[in-house]
Amino acid sequence: MTQDFRLAKGGRIDREKPLRFLFDGHAYDGFAGDTLASALLANGIHLVARSFKYHRPRGIYGLGVEEPNALVETGIGAAIEPNARATTVELSDGLIANSQNRWPSLRFDLGAVADLASPLLSAGFYYKTFMGPGNAWKLYEWMIRRAAGVGRAPEQPDPDRYEHSFAHCDVLVVGAGPAGLAAALAAGRAGARVMLVDEQVEPGGQLLNTAYTINGRPATDWVADATAELDRMDEVRRLQRTLALGVYDHGYVACVERAVPVPEGRTRWRERMWHVRAKEIVVASGAIERPLIHDGNDRPGTMLASAARAYANRYGVAVGKRAVVFANNDDAYRTALDLADSGIEVAGILDLRHDLTGAMPALAREKGLRVLAGHAVVGTRGRTRLKAVEAAPVDDPSNRQIIECDLLAVSGGWNPALHLYAHAGGKASYDAALAAFVPGSSPERMTVAGSAAGEFALAHCLSGGARAGVEAAKRAGFSATQPALVLEAPEPNADTRVGPLSAPNRGGKRFIDLHNDVTEKDLRLAAQEGYRSVEHAKRYTTMGMGPDQGKTGNILGLNVLSDALGQAVPQVGTTTFRPPYHPVSFGALAGREVHDLFLPTRKTPMDSWHEENGALFEPVGQWRRAKAYPKPGESLHAAAEREVKAARESVGLFDASTLGKIDVRGPGAAQFLDRIYCNTFSTLKPGNARYGLMLGEDGMVKDDGVTARLGPDHFHLTTTTGGAASVYVWLEDWLQTEWLDLEVYLTSVTEQWAVATLSGPKARQVLGPLTDVDLSTAAFPFMAFREGRVANIPARIFRVSFSGDLSYEINVPARHGLALWQALMESGRPHGITPYGTEALHILRAEKGYIVVGHETDGTITPHDLGYGGMVSTKKDFLGRRSLGRAGMTGPDRKHLVGLLSKDPARVLPMGAQILERPTEARPAPMIGHVSSSYMSPTMKRGIAMALIKNGRERLGQTVYLPLLDGPTVAAEIVSPVFYDPENARRDG
Amino acid sequence: MKRYSFVQLLRNAIGLGDGWQQAWRSPEPKPSYDVVIVGGGGHGLATAYYLAKNHGVRNVAVLEKGWIGGGNTGRNTTVVRSNYLWDESAAIYEHSLKLWEGLTQELNFNVMFSQRNLVMLAHTEHEMIEASRRVHANRLNGIDAEIWSREQTLAFIPILNKSMNIRYPVMGGSAQPRAGIARHDAVAWGFARGADALGVDIIQNCEVIGVRREGSRIVGLDTTRGAIDAKKVAFVAAGHSSVLASLAGFRLPIESHPLQAMVSEPIKPVLDTVVMSGAVHAYVSQSDKGELVMGAGIDAFNSYAQRGSLPILEDLASAMVELFPIVSRLKILRSWGGIVDVCPDASPIIGRTPVDGLFINCGWGTGGFKATPGSGWVLADTIANDRPHALAAPFSMERFASGRLIDEHGAAAVAH
């Protein structure tokens, strides 16, 4: 289709590069440099969407991120993007776009019946109905959800990639309009490291949209010069297509950069998040034009005045053939003049103000334009496209005249874009002359410049920007003198005051929030019903809660509320701006931390061996651990049983590298550990190891592990696999914030040591030939630690046991882990050495009655509960001690760790099953405990379980009952938790 | 109070109605009240409502420093469930859930309690065991709870990541069919309207800045709108409880942290239930407007400023993409933070304080929205009778001295 509405000349599009695209299945042409919106408009397409609630036909309304109407779907299949703003989508060849939320078609949408029912669907109607009978809401909700949503999600995973980048700078300038460019130039010349981010494809901001002059030349020439100068500065980084989303504490600004579209479709990354840490931030984010409230203000063909002129000036598009401009301010006259200059017939300028004293109306009249002071639009005609407006004097609204037109360009003045300012904690103040909020005092590290600061004249934007740049650089430590930026931008002497925001009401629909279909009437109803706070009114009506977040409508709404409540606007208040400034994709926020990099799997140095030898893995914390090594055809259970048997009868080998390890050094180390553990470590002799329990401040077991004393001031502390990081942070926390008296240094060495555990009666025979360490019980007893060489690798050997059999934990530098493992396997071959995984480990330790933190503890279990009361020192202070003394920490209500044997030996009680005293109980039933660990024990040849039961140690021999989910209630006997070798003969021998 | 109904709506639509009245009045504070509730969140308003409704105590004011519901009540992700591990918690949350089930009718205000089921995913064997423990306990407490297999879970939530080849594949989960979400603002407004109709004064823009005592007894409050006498006072101020307690001269074992949430742009429904995942750390539901409503983990630092840090949101976004790969190209519309009041055992404090006549209800932290009606109910009863309601008794402040904690940390990695 030909571009009927493309002007013969002008605009910044590249007419040499035609692009073809599809909208709702029809092919259209545009040019490189177009947005989807400008290309659609060039083809005379205004109707692009349906509104959310009433499904009213809607057209392109704005120019950029403020767009409330033109939400479309782009892409196909997995590359669908719902709710893309046609005004920000860069046109590319082959682009596919579709309208959304209509059925069967955009022109004929059945959903529009909602419009007929609109009197019923007033603000908050859903709070007042759909209440019954009974649970009927379920049904109503089912129906409401048919109508929910705007766009649709893709059905496949995203084929694209997103990046995160990090940057530091002295001065971050947000916005490359006149103020931002001037600020960046000034700061750059001062020598500061500057970042200039701008959401548009090219720099210039409003200078691209309106024909201004700077220093006697077209403003765009100045933009080109300024940009070239910035690009020559080594310390300046300029990012276009980059939107600042949010400002966080301490000069932290999040920005998202869009990739330049490529013809082949896929770019290396689609979006990139910039995390910028700036010493100073200059917010030159411009201002957003707002419309006016009038009857029928949503017809396609109605548009912000500044957008209409930008489409003409920047994109060479005539948005209509015959325009009416409706305004309350001087700036809108530029639109009228520019439209007229580009050959669009301007049928009239309706100005709500009575006295037009500024230079602009005079200029318009000089050019022969018809200016109607004190006039308003009081109605519009046309359905899917504007056909005419009804104009009338403000003072005599029924005295209407019909003005035929296909474009209504509206302007109610400008709102400074204060979002970023507000994120940083800035408190805006209301400027009644501008009818807008302007920045009040500056938050730390931030300056607002240009029209974002309410400075709408170009000369002021330029000078204000330059000043902000100089000062920001100075505060960042750069005070180099430099030639001041001298920029002349003469403009007609415009009246800066804006008139009323509202046309006389003739009973038509007057939309405030176009996307959510919130009308003036809705807001008045909210006020009437007592939703007086602006936040209440907003939530009650949903004003400003749609995808555009009220960028164009909120101030109008505030004025309506102010009128309805008889309060001044500042008293009504403003709603808070929350990040992001403009919606940002999940993908961009997530960056590369998805898929394989979501939470990288930690692997031990021996992992490759496990993998080659058929290990079945399970995630434990961030690690993957071998759960078992099933032989071909062998089940997990059978494998674990075989592995347990080997470890009991001959020898097993276990990869314990994932255990947390912390190197503790310093003159205060022993005392530190005494405070950390409930048992004593200062008495531990170098060369020995001790099992320790760490408690939280609440006296509950937090973590456990063996810690060895390597020297007087040097310990090797181990933690559980899952607790490694949190214990390390916990220890540092105490050292750094509470115990400044202790000189102790902690180093996490989890990754530095690989650990192989030999366990079983033949362990000594396997290790002996490989080491120079004397392994005899006399020389190297249980709970001792020795340094030596194993397989010619320097090693730390701990004689500790988590299986209940003779066992050595051999630590070697991580890079030798695999070699150690292979050497042990080799040495163990004659003894039938069997690698075992975590499943067998759990069975072995449960047979022996050893606890696992997280199974037998859950943050509510004390050492006494576990039967480890003997470990709790009464001689020293330690974390949790005071809490242990509280009344509720002892007595018959405490749960004790016990063993549990099902009456049926073949049954493995499910872990987590709850325990009752009697087989049948009414609900809620009094539970006395639960099964914490439970396995089929190959050694005991029956199911065994550990349980936490109220007063359990006093109940040994009693029968208790476990009602299973969807199953029978089974009986079990309470026994000691130690099933295997209670005398410790095998462990210590 | 003029009742809401479809007929009313219709009459007003066709111009036969006599207009809508104020949902609640905005009166000037009286010089004195029998009971003053400080904090116009859901809990405070519910307390006032039940004081008037159940106990006939109607000379009551609710003082709110900003606008009612503007604290965590209006900022939360509205998950309502009762499948808590410990008996004490299960009892109070289940009491609350039962109230939720009739709340719309009770208040004649549609709070849109949507019992759409809630699935807590399990991604590891350990999480399956934890789920088993909780479900076993829930059943014995008379709470509907189920263990779900991987297949069942994936069939119910089609957009879940089905791959086994990911860090945390879905192994199954636990579900509570009666759980769901509700419309947060409506809860505040519905209780306010109900309380107002029974004579309660709801006073907004009224910050409490001082506590007046005679001996060990509270006798009134200083507010930004003047002094107000009170026979009894209850602090129901969530994240700012510690500030109020210090005005009254005692300390609370509470830390205040930012907790953030965010919503996506509206999209056609893809998720008709509530999903929580501990290992991947996200919880999400889709509103009836089509927005995905998601909650993050708490920011580790203490703060009273209602905003959090960016990395938390980035983590949430990657968790979402990991759980639901189709969301990657959707966009996040808005994020915000609330200040949550966290007790060391992640359970609330309800009951008396060291100051006579002063009651407190706080510490609900990241998960108190679901408790709103139940908490109001038991606190009202506690205030009216000057002794803890049976369901509130275990949650007294004394538990930190006695050590009889109700530690819900282990019970749900995501505590909402």
Ligand SMILES: Cc1cc2nc3c(=O)[nH]c(=O)nc-3n(C[C@H](O)[C@H](O)[C@H](O)COP(=O)(O)OP(=O)(O)OC[C@H]3O[C@@H](n4cnc5c(N)ncnc54)[C@H](O)[C@@H]3O)c2cc1C
């Ligand atoms: C992001 C987020 C997500 C959450 N998600 C869930 C969820 O999914 N499910 C769930 O059950 N819970 C959730 N919660 C927790 C839940 O929101 C709260 O526990 C609950 O809403 C608390 O209600 P409240 O009435 O006690 O507090 P609030 O609603 O915070 O009310 C306290 C009120 O006290 C006022 N106040 C404070 N100081 C003073 C003073 N000096 N004078 C007068 N007034 C004062 C405040 O302004 C405030 O309005 C979430 C919380 C957050 C922040």
